[in-house]
Amino acid sequence: MTRKALYLYTLCLFFLAAGYPADAAFAQPANNLCPDAEVLAPQSGVPATAEGSTADGATGGDEDAACGTSDSPGVWYSLEGTGRPIYAQTCDSEFDTRLSIFRGSCEALTCVVNNDDRCGDDAQVRFAANEGETYFILVHGFGQATGPYTL
Numbered sequence: 001m002t003r004k005a006l007y008l009y010t011l012c013l014f015f016l017a018a019g020y021p022a023d024a025a026f027a028q029p030a031n032n033l034c035p036d037a038e039v040l041a042p043q044s045g046v047p048a049t050a051e052g053s054t055a056d057g058a059t060g061g062d063e064d065a066a067c068g069t070s071d072s073p074g075v076w077y078s079l080e081g082t083g084r085p086i087y088a089q090t091c092d093s094e095f096d097t098r099l100s101i102f103r104g105s106c107e108a109l110t111c112v113v114n115n116d117d118r119c120g121d122d123a124q125v126r127f128a129a130n131e132g133e134t135y136f137i138l139v140h141g142f143g144q145a146t147g148p149y150t151l
Contacts, residue, residue: 029075032105037076037136050077051055053094054139055146067100067111067138074100074140077151081129088137088151091119095147099123100138109136116142 007146022089024097029052031038078085090097098116102109112135119123122140139149 014122025094028056028058031076032056032073034076034109034136034138036076037106039077040077040137042079045054046096048079050151053140053146053148054141057140059144067102067114068098068116070098070100070140070142072098072141073146074138077137077139079129079135079137080136081131081133084129084132085126086129086135087124087126089124090122090139090149090151091117091124093122093147093149095149096121096142096145097123097149099125099139100112101127102136102138103133104137105134121150 032034038050040048041051054073054075057075088099088101090099095097096116099113100114101112104110105114113127115123115125115127127135137151139151141147
């Protein structure tokens with residue numbers, strides 16, 4: 001058994017002995033992949049907010065090079081366009097955040113806009129959202145940065 005496998009085995013045993021489910025040590029957020037994006041439903045004039053951490057999000061996969069590559073784990077949100085501009089930001093988050101906005105389907109994402117440092121080392125974007133079109137927001141970090149955020 002490799003050293004890493006032994007460590008993971010010991011960690012699982014610890015969590016089982018403490019009464020946690022077997023996957024508790026490695027729990028990922030429910031929206032760690034694009035198909036499981038958490039739906040945001042902003043009301044007219046009232047912003048939608050979300051909080052969480054990217055530390056246990058999935059890495060790689062759905063992000064295309066046109067929206068800037070990142071090795072940082074991320075979490076996904078979706079919303080439906082209303083025909084009005086959409087603003088999204090992670091300003092005042094506790095790590096160097098990045099936002100990547102896509103449209104289309106999770107199987108065929110098209111980059112709309114991305115940003116890394118519009119408000120300090122955090123991200124802020126604005127984009128025209130076509131009425132009825134689904135948009136996906138990937139909250140992740142610059143490089144390999146992870147941590148808590150407010151969107």
